[in-house]
Amino acid sequence: MQPRIANPxxxxxxxxxALQALGAAIGQGGVPETTINLVLLRASxxxxxxxxxxxxxxxxxKAGETDERISTLAAWRETPYFxxxxxxxxxxxxxxxxxxxxxxxxxxxVWEEAAHxxxxxALGTLVLAIANINVWNRLNVATRQVAGATKW
Numbered sequence: 001m002q003p004r005i006a007n008p009x010x011x012x013x014x015x016x017x018a019l020q021a022l023g024a025a026i027g028q029g030g031v032p033e034t035t036i037n038l039v040l041l042r043a044s045x046x047x048x049x050x051x052x053x054x055x056x057x058x059x060x061x062k063a064g065e066t067d068e069r070i071s072t073l074a075a076w077r078e079t080p081y082f083x084x085x086x087x088x089x090x091x092x093x094x095x096x097x098x099x100x101x102x103x104x105x106x107x108x109x110v111w112e113e114a115a116h117x118x119x120x121x122a123l124g125t126l127v128l129a130i131a132n133i134n135v136w137n138r139l140n141v142a143t144r145q146v147a148g149a150t151k152w
Contacts, residue, residue: 001144001146002144003143029125038073038086041053041060047138049136050147052136053147092110092126
């Protein structure tokens with residue numbers, strides 16, 4: 001496997017710094033690291049981004065995430081391993097990631113459930129985290145970056 005080009009974040013001046021600054025802000029946004037890790041993994045599953053799945057799997061494990069939760073994340077609705085707040089974040093992740101799949105991309109019930117569990121700053125942080133991982137997924141998938149080529 002060979003990438004088409006280097007990751008654009010590495011070759012476009014100031015792009016990596018901007019993306020890293022956004023990542024740092026997300027880390028300070030009041031959402032538990034475990035929830036952010038789940039969001040990043042779930043969006044990367046949907047977008048079939050091997051690079052992000054590989055890296056965020058490692059990050060989640062390093063942060064103490066369990067095998068049960070990681071291995072059942074794609075079926076989170078069907079398992080008992082996730083809190084109500086995490087379920088709300090995962091539903092929001094799926095809606096924001098799949099915005100072209102329905103006429104109302106982020107239905108009110110999904111938004112309201114997330115807003116029930118997260119105050120405004122944390123909710124904004126979740127939306128930024130979802131948007132940011134979607135940027136990374138698209139950069140990696142479009143340029144066919146190779147999973148495992150860079151260890152995080």
